[in-house]
Amino acid sequence: MISKDKKIVIVGAGAIGGTLGAWLTPQNENVYMLDRGEVAERIRESGITVFAEGRREHAETIPVKTITDISEIPNVDIIILAVKNYSLDQVATHVRNQVEGEPIIVALQNGVENQEILPKYFKNIIYGVVGYNAWLEEPATIGYQSKGPYILGTLHPELTTELAEVEAIFKRGVETIVTDHFQxxxxxxxxxxxxxxxxxxxxxxxxxxxxxxxxxxxxxxxxxxxxxxxxxxxxxxxxxxxxxxxxxxxxxxxxxxxxxxxxxxxxxxxxxxxxxxxxxxxxxxxxxxxxxxxxxxxxxxxxxxxxxxxxxxxxxxxxxxxxxxxxxxxxxxxxxxxxxxxxxx
Ligand SMILES: NC(=O)C1=CN([C@@H]2O[C@H](COP(=O)(O)OP(=O)(O)OC[C@H]3O[C@@H](n4cnc5c(N)ncnc54)[C@H](OP(=O)(O)O)[C@@H]3O)[C@@H](O)[C@H]2O)C=CC1
Ligand SMILES: CC(C)(CO)C(=O)C(=O)O
Structure with a gap:
């Protein structure tokens, strides 16, 4: 049983990071959201609001913990990178400079460019394919098509334990599948x-x-x-x-x-x-x-x-x-x- 108190930071509270944060927070004690500008401000003030497509009147607002820099969380266990590919190198450099040790990195970008970028900075990388659409209706208010699925995998067979850990955490909040054929x-x-x-x-x-x-x-x-x-x-x-x-x-x-x-x-x-x-x-x-x-x-x-x-x-x-x-x-x-x-x- 993977404990519920792992320290998890989600970098990027846009469409994907925001929905994931809203789904994982109620089931895990230490989920922290990191974004910037208006999105960060709105989340800090009033949490993340999510709604299934066509059901805005049933929107749910989830209060979430926020941080302004990843260095605020010592000994972070898992860092979920939910920024676009074009922001990834810059974000990865910053995270690497601020975080000690080798946390588990979960990369959720479309495409495979992250497989070139992230190994330059990190060792323990789990990749995820996002199988749903989501969109920012306004900062911190996000619509989504369906609650998942995420398809998780790794390119490193020695990361089986880390993969199982991330799977357990995701599964508490959202439909998640693991594959051993991630590519x-x-x-x-x-x-x-x-x-x-x-x-x-x-x-x-x-x-x-x-x-x-x-x-x-x-x-x-x-x-x-x-x-x-x-x-x-x-x-x-x-x-x-x-x-x-x-x-x-x-x-x-x-x-x-x-x-x-x-x-x-x-x-x-x-x-x-x-x-x-x-x-x-x-x-x-x-x-x-x-x-x-x-x-x-x-x-x-x-x-x-x-x-x-x-x-x-x-x-x-x-x-x-x-x-x-x-x-x-x-x-x-x-x-x-x-x-x-x-x-x-
Ligand atoms: N949206 C979707 O339906 C789907 C998206 N994906 C993939 O998921 C990944 C994420 O996409 P999506 O959620 O749509 O992206 P968004 O643009 O909605 O969210 C990314 C968030 O990260 C923030 N960000 C960027 N750089 C930094 C930084 N240095 N520090 C803090 N926050 C930062 C952005 O802020 P700012 O706006 O200020 O740059 C933005 O709020 C992409 O690779 C995309 O292809 C996959 C399937 C579906
Ligand atoms: C939802 C979907 C599949 C649309 O192509 C997507 O991945 C995206 O918006 O980036």
Missing amino acids: DAAYSKMIINLTNSFTTLVGHKYREITDFLIFKKILTNLLYEGVQIVKATGYKECKIGDMPSWFTITSIVKLPQFVTNGAFRKNLAKMVLSSMGQDIIQRQGTESELDSLNGYFIKLADQAGLAVPYNRAIYQLCKEQFSKTPFKPLTEREVWERIRLEMEK
């Missing part, structure tokens, strides 16, 4: 994340889709190319929550459109604003995880000699558009034009 989970999740770029580019959820069939074609081919890339790297499928399987993705691309339009429309209605959409559209920022996700996959495709015109065109368009302020979404047709040109090369 399959990480790469399978990255396929789904390829769509963050396109849905952001066309402002999905902020403007009406004007051309459903083009939207569907682009989105599903992005995913299909992703499946081909992961297959070429040798990783296997790992089902992530209720996200589409490789079979579903392949079927939608291969079957006549009229067969799959209805199901696609239903799923489209359920689609939420991705973490990239939150950065670029909701916060009007210029930083995103585009290179950690789409950029990384394009490099894999190049290594495998795979043509990926959908991903390549969208990556380039995102590079151009995300740097503009204010960001203005493109239409599906504008995106399609660029893909067509890429295919002709």
Whole structure:
């Protein structure tokens, strides 16, 4: 039995760190949240408010412990890093300089860039794939699609005890699965994340889709190319929550459109604003995880000699558009034009 008094610090109280903090706090005595600016201030004043999608009237507010610097907690046992990939190196450097010994690090980023960054600073690293969507409705008020799942694993077989410890702590508050094939989970999740770029580019959820069939074609081919890339790297499928399987993705691309339009429309209605959409559209920022996700996959495709015109065109368009302020979404047709040109090369 893992004790409930482990000292746990969650760095980043955004969509993922905030929901996790709200779910773990009631079940564990020493969970501390670390963020900055308005988010930190609001959490300190009134805790974290979380609500399941469409149920804001049933929102729960959980008072949480907060700190302003990780050095406030001596002998911290577990540090959960819930910041974006683009903040990770800076956060890891700071944490390393402030913390003694070798706490367990839990890394929750999409993608696998964290596998390059974190081992430069830490020894005991557990990785997690996040299998749900969450969003900051306002600072410290977070909506979520479902309570998990998290898929946890490690790249170091000697960390079995640490993995079991983190699993026990997570399981007290949220659906959690452990895998001994973590890379399959990480790469399978990255396929789904390829769509963050396109849905952001066309402002999905902020403007009406004007051309459903083009939207569907682009989105599903992005995913299909992703499946081909992961297959070429040798990783296997790992089902992530209720996200589409490789079979579903392949079927939608291969079957006549009229067969799959209805199901696609239903799923489209359920689609939420991705973490990239939150950065670029909701916060009007210029930083995103585009290179950690789409950029990384394009490099894999190049290594495998795979043509990926959908991903390549969208990556380039995102590079151009995300740097503009204010960001203005493109239409599906504008995106399609660029893909067509890429295919002709
Ligand atoms: N949101 C989602 O639905 C999902 C997200 N993920 C992944 O989870 C990871 C976290 O994403 P998400 O929760 O959406 O990100 P958010 O941007 O919502 O949250 C990150 C938080 O960390 C804070 N932060 C950044 N740097 C520091 C720092 N130096 N010190 C203190 N706080 C800091 C940010 O503050 P500030 O705003 O000031 O920078 C922000 O509040 C990403 O890799 C994402 O891809 C995975 C699945 C779903
Ligand atoms: C929820 C999901 C799967 C959307 O692609 C995601 O991981 C994100 O928003 O980053």
